[in-house]
Amino acid sequence: MMPTWELEIVMRYIRDFIVIFAVLLSALLVVSATETPIIGNETPSHTKSLVMIYMVGSDLESEDGAGTDNIKQINEGVGDIVPGDLQIVVGYGGANKTGWKGMTIASYDQLKKDLQNEVIGDESISSFSDPSIDMGSPVGLKTFIDWVSKRYSADHTYLIFWDHGGGYGGFGSDENSGNMLSLANIASVFNETQFKPEVIGFDACLMSELEVAATLSPYGTYFIGSEEIEPGSGWEYAKWMKVLAQNPSQNPINVSRIIVDTFVDAPGDSGRTLSVLDLELMPDIANKLEDLGASLTQVMKDTTGFRLIGKAYRNSTKFAQEPGNNGGTSVDLSLLVQYLMSHVSGAEKAGSSINESINKAVLYERHDKYISDARGLSIMDPQGTSHDQYLEDGVNVKVTPGWDSFITDFLLKQSTDNEKPELNSTGVNSYELTDPSGTASVWVEYFAYDPQTNDLIALGETPAVADTEGTYSIPEWDGTWFYLKDSSASDKYALLGMFYEDSTDDGIEEYSSKVNVTHDGLQDNVYLYSYIDPETGKTDLEFRPYTIDSTGEVLISRATIIPARGDKIDTYSELFNPDSNESDWINLGNMTVEGTVELVPSILPDGIYATGLYADYGNGYGSVTDLQKIEINDGQVTRDGSLTI
Template sequence: MLRTPAVVLALLIAAGLGGCGVVPASAPQPSAEEGTWTVLTYSIADTDLEPFMMDDVDEMGEVGSSEHLNVVALVDRAEGYDDEPVLGLEEWVGAKTLEVVPGGAVVQNDHGDLNTGDPAVLADFLADGIRAYPADHYALILSDHGASWPGVGGDESAGADTLTLEELDRALGDGLAEAGVGKLDLLGFDACLMATYEVASALAPRADRLLASQELEPGHGWDYAALSVLTEPGTSVDELGAAMIDGFEAQAVEQGTEPEITLSLVDLTALPSLDSAVADFTGALIERAGSVSPAVGRTLAETLGFGRSPDPAEDSHLADLGMLAAEIGVDALDVADQADAVVRALNDAIVDKVNGQALSGATGLSVYFPPVSDYFDPEYAGVESNGGWGDFLAAYYSAGRQIPLAEQAQFLPREAEVVFEEEGLSITGYFELAAEDNLAEAFIRYGMVEYDDSITFLGEEPADIAEDGSGYASGLYDLSALVLTDGEDEALAYFELLVDDETGLATIDVPLGYSAPDDSAGDTYQDALLSLLIDPEGAGLLSETYYAYQEELGTYGELTADPSGLIAPEVLNVLDDGTEEWIATTDVGLWADLPSLQYEFRPLDSATRVYIELWVRDFGGNTDVVSAVVQVP
């Protein structure tokens, strides 16, 4: 080990056994040996992700502390999710600080009930860990739910308290200052959606490298056995990052989640250059907001997004920064130079990354960009980054509100053209040509007309907008419905379909609800999402993942379901006043034995009455719709 038993004993006595104590500043500071590492992991496992995270802690035990490496974990466990022993320790509830050794762990502190959403707890863990386990290099990895700029966590025994981005910055700054260390070598987030420009910009002063994912992470998270790369002296931070990326990818291949993963190693020392480039870019966009916003809106609608949901209220609204800047530069030539500078600076900042097959174009960092102001979270105004992105969003939404009435998205007063074709049902509508330049996207939505003339919506997907001045939009529905079954019962399910033009892969997102066993009152009902990746021309189903919506953070994390609980597909219901709501399609529910749930697309029966609608939306959020009711031949 890297520290002497006498030193550790003195530190533990100073810290106490009942809390996250602070070692006095006058405590002797042992010298760190060259080339050695201390890895501190902060496992906020007092959540529904506990079963997955306990596997991660066991993976740490495959490596453990050694001559050149200290592995130290603060593990806060929940009640009721997982009762398995970890590293030879019987199940516990509450937090323990562990020194992980090969195949086991030594309990250094039993904290009892601890709020891991308290930034002071994180700061103390960081400071105590560095001082008790001095080394040449330091890494801190936080594990739990992630939501990009809203932060991480959700400690359930502390009212689902989270660590906001501001609290993370404060905790890291306080902990490093208390330990007398300027920066971490590596800051990692084994959590969803944390590879964003906002996170990187805000936390750049705290570490040399950031390791995080743009997309939702599968429950298995990272493979901590990859820490074995640190058992050899002199391992660099980039070699550690590469090993963690490779381990994550290999585990994802083994678990069948590889097509939809991302993980980026970001050089935070390069963030000042990226901040400068983003500031110039946003300045140019703000200055020319009236002329460039239509191009920005079109680009956003086609840019790769992360943490998406058919329900806009539950969408994370994160767009790939590099793709967005590059395409804006192509479509709006008067900001092309500034856009190119962002792309170059971003490329320089990305040291290494992995993207699954469905996310092959991801550039390494995302940025917050709700398409319309209705979905903008006012709390984002408090996020501090150096690129002025929030100011740009304000200017963009302002330009959208100023679109003249005659140039807003609207169809001509004529009926939609609806035709049965070999591939399905097509719908075409003609819009005012004055609105053409402002249009951002079109989509179709379709459903079945019930006996009482109500509509059960079945799905939605993008439609095409003509770019030749002919003034029409059109979409095609293949006249099928998605059905989920547990082998005993079945239910219709709503789905959102997106097809990547480059790869041809189809992503299908299905909104669900989950209830724990014996929940007759609906107290545990939780919004969930099934994400399917399909290769229509080749291998068929490539991956499936069930996610649960975390209301406190406003994001998704992999669903931990009891097989005797219930899954209920949700469909979109539109009230007479136009209000939209999501409701369960069955009062019975399907057994939540997730590996056993099956799904298939079934052709609609002949004579089924189909309702189909075609929407256009401009960059200001103005919409119009044409619709028709037809009967399947």
């Protein structure tokens, strides 16, 4: 029999072993639930294609479930893939929603399992989860890249950024922190990690800008991005992922083209554009802008030269343009350069060289019929910002010293420009435009008039067209204007302020309006974009929410709203008082939705209205002709000479 003291020693060893084993087992279980270790902690697993998606859910997920929907599409397209041929890793989070706080990293198999209950966000079915991580910070992006690159390598690597985008303003709005990744943030993470994916893609708005692509050019080979605001549904993941899963070895250029085609051809939202860029050629374009910037700085010393440059911006396709505003976030670079070459002396040589480089760098581009024209690469629109804002944006918006100097001078000149062209009467309803530089725009303006307060309410504007002799006249107005109408209720209308934006080669006209949409007590500020085919009368409507950040910059969401039963729509336009010279936005109409919302023309209510011509240089100063007065009584229109205000 074992002595008592020996038995106690043995029992102590057994107890210690049990405790140590329990601790190790517990640690192992924790690791297996939250982070998959590297086997041997040495060589990453190699695959033919690796798709990494940095999915900052934001309100796109918390309000619309858009991130979850895209993950469902991935599952639909990929199905049962062959292990080792294709790896898909998603880092998701950044939304104010259960399971989406912080950041979670999950493989395709884990996402597939998580989807069994139709909901993404089970942190226990993942490889990594940290609720404290801010996906709108460099730490979040670096954590994701480090985690994936230590575990996987591939013949072809795709890194896709998924969320809101603001072009040079940055990407990825973490809903919990309110932070957004700047271009400098993203570049610093790439530089620190020395990570270089073959394809960098942005399933986000406005990111196919030279400022973005040039900043990221050292860190990838190809780039996929949109010049315009993307619809909330984003890329068609089921379609292009299926093609990649069937052949993970295929050339990324082929995959990128499929991403573009499936996105642009998808039914639903309008105004789609997507392009594939060669990142290695971006520095060449940026460097050539140095010479063009120097030339334009000289041209701009003359007022006519400044006006010609301003008109080049106004006549180029603009992206994320606000209703009634001359500027957008960006303009198509190739179209801008093309206009400068045709109208500005001294821009031909540098412009020709730039467009030659753009044609080589844009490997593939497509846009739908609602975009007037797009060539695949945009650049900041100075008519959509201010000198102070440009300085605040700093390195994120700068291209080269010569171009930056030109933009700075342009913004300074723009801030002090208060000249206006003149419309002079040459007879009854006949006006001649005095515009030495030939750069003015002329509009037909439509107003409602309140004789009690002497207020003019802007109903909207359309382009004015001169006759063969260059004379303008006010078109005869029949008193009809645009309304939102509920399809299920004949008496539900809301008068709409409609401002012309652009026209496509097919004749489709784009108008913009300001409205509010209230759902379940929550109100969204919304830009309504209306697309009208004058020949067929067919219309398409897009309700785009927007927010205004702390600097006053307008951020248009990629999410679209489809007003549903019970939602309230309020429409707005601008009121101007000639006596006080003050203006304000006022409510035009409202409606509660029962069915679907349509755009219809209809006779205005009884009252006094006016129309006239307006000419400006896009600087906020302009001249207006005498206003022609019309009265509507019992639906009958009477023209009654000029309106005296």
